[in-house]
Structures are given as structure tokens and as C-alpha cells.
Amino acid sequence: MWDLIRRYPVAFVLALLMHLGIIALMVFGLDWLNPPEPQLPKVNIVQATLIDERELRKVEEQKKKHAEEEKRRALEKRKRKEAEAKKAAEAKRKAELERKRKEEARRKAEAQKKAEAERKRKLALQKKKEAEKKRKAELERKRRLEEKKRKEAEAKKAEARRKTELERKRKEEARRKAEAERKRKEAAARRRAEQKAREAELAAQLEAEQDARERASITAAIKRKVENSWLRPPSAANRDLQAKVRVCLNESGSVLLVQVIESSGNDAFDRSVEAAVYRADPLPMPKSPRLISEFRDFTFIFRPR
Incomplete structure (x- = not known):
């Protein structure tokens, strides 16, 4: 018991004060309501002390359980950290391996790229030489072709000028004939129009005279019929x-x-x-x-x- 008191002095004091307060209340606090009673036997103090010991043991057990739980949690936490550290180390190792693999791949790719560039450079140089050779040959071919075309064009132009002159003379003759034909047709059309106009005028005059006669006749007939009626x-x-x-x-x-x-x-x-x-x-x-x-x-x- 004294060992418990030494380990948990505060809890012991609080428990003791609580029980002493209860005892004091039971002994002195209700005197004014109830008649005086015989003083409680001392056995209650002993009982309170026993209760305090049980509660202290209970608190001790709870603390022990709490300490064990804390220890278990700390162990789990340490294991998690160790696992995480192991995982991180493995990831780091794999990352390093991946970095080395990529570096090796990059080095090989760079070497391959340089080799390919050199091959392309030589191929381009060869193609350039061949292209230059073809270009010169093409220039010569074009020069000869242009010369041939120029001579043919000059011949065509001369022929075209000759044909153009012939066509101009033909068109001039055709225009002159067409103008004469147009004037002839216009004169004929004018004569026909004048003839038609004279005929229309005569017909209109005849119609007007006929209408005037019929109008006068009908008017006179109407007047006669009305006058007769x-x-x-x-x-x-x-x-x-x-x-x-x-x-x-x-x-x-x-x-x-x-x-x-x-x-x-x-x-x-x-x-x-x-x-x-x-x-x-x-x-x-x-x-x-x-x-x-x-x-x-x-x-x-x-x-x-």
C-alpha cells in the first residue's frame, strides 16, 4: 500500500480528501436536521481505506494498460517507419538503377544519333554532288531546249504575222461586205417599214371611216328607235x-x-x-x-x- 502511495501521491490525497469529506458530511453536516446519533464506528474509515486501495490498484492497472498500449503503438509506429524506410531505400535503389539504365540508353542513343548524323551527312554530301551534276546537265538541256524553242517561236511569230495580215485583210473585206449588206438590208427594211406604215395608215383611215359610218348609222338607228318609242x-x-x-x-x-x-x-x-x-x-x-x-x-x- 505504501508503495502505491509513493507512486501515486496525488491520487491518494484526492481519494483520501474525498472520503474524509463524505465522512465529515455524514458526521457533522446533518446534525441540524436529525437528532444526534451515535458516532460512526471506526470500521468505516478502514472500509474507505480499502476502497481507496482498490481504486488505486484500478488506476494502476489502467495506467499499466495505457503504458502497454502506448508501447504497442510505439512499436507499430517504429515498424511502420522501418517499413517505410525500407520501401524508400528500395525505391531509391530502383530509381538509381532506372537512372543508370536511362543514362546508358541515352549514351547509346547519343552514339547512335551521332553515327546516324554522320551517315546522313555523307549521304547528303553524295546526294549534293549528284544533284549538282544533274543540275548542270539539266541546265544544259534547258539551254538547248530554250534555244530550240526560241527559234521555233521566231518562226511561229513570222508565220503568225503573215497569217494575221491575211486575216486582217480578210476581215476588212468581210467587214466591207457586211457593211454593204447591212446598209442594203436597212434600206430594204426601211422601205418595208414605210410600206407597212402607209398600209397601216391607210387601213386605219379606212377603219376610221368605216367606224365613223357605222357609228353614225347606229347612233341614227338608236335615235330613230327611241323617237319611235x-x-x-x-x-x-x-x-x-x-x-x-x-x-x-x-x-x-x-x-x-x-x-x-x-x-x-x-x-x-x-x-x-x-x-x-x-x-x-x-x-x-x-x-x-x-x-x-x-x-x-x-x-x-x-x-x-
């Missing part, structure tokens, strides 16, 4: 009256609209004229298609005899 109103008796009338017809001459546009001054006369036009329906229509549109909407002056 007219009934003189009493207010227009013995009076010389006239009215300008607008008439709209369809293609067959049926009356669509009658409108006095210039009054006679006599309403009965105006109405009688409109009625006469409607009674004369259908009115005569021209045969010429050129005049039909004129008589679809026309005016005339109605002046009875």
Missing part, C-alpha cells in the same frame, strides 16, 4: 325641246341605265325621254368589236322632229 307629254306640245341622255347597255344592247345629264328644263319631257329609251330596249348595237365598247356607255342628244 317616245310619247310626247302635253307640257312639251308645240315646244322645241332637247335633252342630253347617258345610256348604258350590255353587249346585246339591253338597257341597263338611262340618265338625263343635260336637262331640257321640262321635267315631263326629261322623264318621257328616259321612258322612251327603256321602251326601245334592246337598242341597236354595232357589229364591229371596236365600237361595241363605245356603245356600252354613250350619250346622245334627243331632239324630236
Whole structure:
């Protein structure tokens, strides 16, 4: 027990103070609530001491377990570090081997590269000599070819100049003939156009005369038919009256609209004229298609005899 007290003095003191406090509370703290009781036997102090020893042993065991756990962890940590160090050393060894391998490969590649460069240099020099030889031969060939082409070109130019002159003369002759032909055709076309113009003018004149005759004939026929259909109103008796009338017809001459546009001054006369036009329906229509549109909407002056 004294060995435990020496090893854990603080824990012992705290445990002792806690138990003494409990004992003091039990002995003195409740006197004012309860009647005085006989003083507790000393056996409780002994019991508290036994409890303190058990708890101290328990704390000792926990510390021992904790120390063992710490030792185990330290051992594992040391083993991990040793394994890591071993792994790092192995990696370093492999890296060194890889570096040496790469260095050897680089050295061999460099030597091979130099040998290849030397081979290429010699090959390039040989090719250069051959190329120079070919170049000179090609220059000579081209010179001879150019000379031949130059002479041929000069001959062709001379021939071309001769042909050009012949072609110019041929074209000039053709142009002269074409100009003469053009003028001849223009003159003929002008004569034909003038003839057609005269014929068209004559035809138009004939048509105009024919239309004028037919227009006058149809107008007179319409006036006669309207006048024959007219009934003189009493207010227009013995009076010389006239009215300008607008008439709209369809293609067959049926009356669509009658409108006095210039009054006679006599309403009965105006109405009688409109009625006469409607009674004369259908009115005569021209045969010429050129005049039909004129008589679809026309005016005339109605002046009875």
C-alpha cells in the first residue's frame, strides 16, 4: 500500500480528501436536521481505506494498460517507419538503377544519333554532288531546249504575222461586205417599214371611216328607235325641246341605265325621254368589236322632229 502511495501521491490525497469529506458530511453536516446519533464506528474509515486501495490498484492497472498500449503503438509506429524506410531505400535503389539504365540508353542513343548524323551527312554530301551534276546537265538541256524553242517561236511569230495580215485583210473585206449588206438590208427594211406604215395608215383611215359610218348609222338607228318609242307629254306640245341622255347597255344592247345629264328644263319631257329609251330596249348595237365598247356607255342628244 505504501508503495502505491509513493507512486501515486496525488491520487491518494484526492481519494483520501474525498472520503474524509463524505465522512465529515455524514458526521457533522446533518446534525441540524436529525437528532444526534451515535458516532460512526471506526470500521468505516478502514472500509474507505480499502476502497481507496482498490481504486488505486484500478488506476494502476489502467495506467499499466495505457503504458502497454502506448508501447504497442510505439512499436507499430517504429515498424511502420522501418517499413517505410525500407520501401524508400528500395525505391531509391530502383530509381538509381532506372537512372543508370536511362543514362546508358541515352549514351547509346547519343552514339547512335551521332553515327546516324554522320551517315546522313555523307549521304547528303553524295546526294549534293549528284544533284549538282544533274543540275548542270539539266541546265544544259534547258539551254538547248530554250534555244530550240526560241527559234521555233521566231518562226511561229513570222508565220503568225503573215497569217494575221491575211486575216486582217480578210476581215476588212468581210467587214466591207457586211457593211454593204447591212446598209442594203436597212434600206430594204426601211422601205418595208414605210410600206407597212402607209398600209397601216391607210387601213386605219379606212377603219376610221368605216367606224365613223357605222357609228353614225347606229347612233341614227338608236335615235330613230327611241323617237319611235317616245310619247310626247302635253307640257312639251308645240315646244322645241332637247335633252342630253347617258345610256348604258350590255353587249346585246339591253338597257341597263338611262340618265338625263343635260336637262331640257321640262321635267315631263326629261322623264318621257328616259321612258322612251327603256321602251326601245334592246337598242341597236354595232357589229364591229371596236365600237361595241363605245356603245356600252354613250350619250346622245334627243331632239324630236
